[in-house]
Amino acid sequence: MSRSFTRQHRKAFWLAMGLLAASAALLLLGVSVGSTGFDSALAMRRDPQALLIVLDIRLPRTLGAWLAGALLGLAGAVAQGLFRNPLADPYLLGSASGASLGVAGAMALFGVSPLATSWLTRLGLTGAAFVGAVLAVLLTLLLAKGVQHTLRLLLAGVIVGVVLGAVTSLILLLQPDVMQAMQSFMLGSTGFVGWTACAIMAAVFACTMVAAWMMSHALDGLALGEATAHSLGLALPQMRAALVAVLALGTGTAVAQTGLISFVGLAAPHLVRSVVKTTHGRLIGLASLMGAVLLTAADILARGLMAPQELPVGVLTAVLGGTYLLWLMHRHNGRGSGL
């Protein structure tokens, strides 16, 4: 094999290594810093209370940020490949709004709090978020009449997002007792993530990753157009349905544990593609790692920027991600090619 061909493979390898190293560094950093500065990490050997803070609050929270970011990055890569649309993203497709509506609905119906840590509650909230996400994606596709038209798909996604967001707000207004908790949750925060949430996200991440990887050929084939993919003998309807399920499960699980965190799913695959051009089998893995690194870094920033006051990480990703999206559109326009 010649150099030009293996270059992309080597790049993919080094990017993966770099992202893993960054993950390890960020996890360490995330465990060490908090509202009490570095003290707890330093005092952890002597002071059982400091150890408790690190083990039960900071570690699951940092790990949760990593896992939620990985889920969102995975969902973003799947969405962009599935809809052959570089702007597809769990947030822009309305699926994140659907998921949060699911969470709000479940909370209003059963009177549970987003802070709950019991297994049953967390699983229930995740399931509700999943159902909401699936329905929102289907609604977006229905409104957009398919995936062919980029602009129509995005408009439909935005409309679905706004409408479902309004319904969520309405539910919250009618349930003032959960409003406070839900409000901070809606802004996107890793503050509620405990070990239960981590375990759920890890399990779902493992499943969706394997499923997405198994269907990555379909995403590659779809990049050549629907008819060509069909002519290659790919079972498109089944694979599409399964990939929508992966997308919704990834989004729903992340939203149920950390609330609405925007743009991570959009930016992660873009950043990977700007470094390395590769097949979806690799892109999916790299985008997950990238999303994980992005969200972990954003979470640490959100905790540190206004310490001891804490910024909801969703607010930070919205500001950073929105800027990135604007820059991306500007660059595309500059090159004269529509998105």
Place this chain on the structure above:
Amino acid sequence: MTPTPKKSAMQLIALDARRVCAKLGNDEVLHGISLALLRARWTSIVGPNGAGKSTLLKALAGLLAHSGQVALLGQPMARMRGRDRARQLSWLGQNESSADDLTAYDVAMLGRLPHQPWLAPPSAGDHAAVERALRATQAWEWRGRPLGQLSGGERQRVLLARALAVEAEVLLMDEPLANLDPPHQTDWLLMVRQLVTSGKTVVSVLHEISFALQADALVVMNHGRVTHQGDCADAATHRALEDVFDHRIAVHHLAGQWLALPRI
């Protein structure tokens, strides 16, 4: 039980369409087309814009819902498994989205999908087939470059290599010459001749009538119907060709080739 075709006929006919009707939206664009395309021959489909050429090619490739039957190498296509069909029939479309973020090599390797067991990595045979295909279209040199960084003609050669990499018995190509410069058009012509010599069947939709006349046989279409089918060297075919284009072109013989020139 329907009578199975005789073995000799099965070996001779690559694609057999019977009363194929197809709709795009609510408009019927193919009106009961019956057509038998011979094996180891190159057939060109020509006709005015909107005659239904691309639609017919899609129907023949099993990519379009249609009534009537199409048989591929003697087997009813409707009953074939997707992968089996994909191994025997390769299709190259026009104006399909172009996988900007995949390298030329990755794109050509997609042509091997029908041959690979699910989840298995490409075999040595797959790599060899991809190399042959990329070399055949002179795309091997920049196999590591993403499609987004290639010119229209270079991209077309990669997509062509993708279709070749399937190494199918039957190749259907819709406007394969799009964006190709004259040397590569000639290369394409020689490549198709070679494929046909080695026993493959090629069906192409071509706008360039002079290139279409290089084929073995010609299918002339108009308004969703086949108006003529015959050898390219046949005088009757030339008359049908001039008819369908309202006698705005004339077929001439020059340097051992048939040429269609504008009638001025």
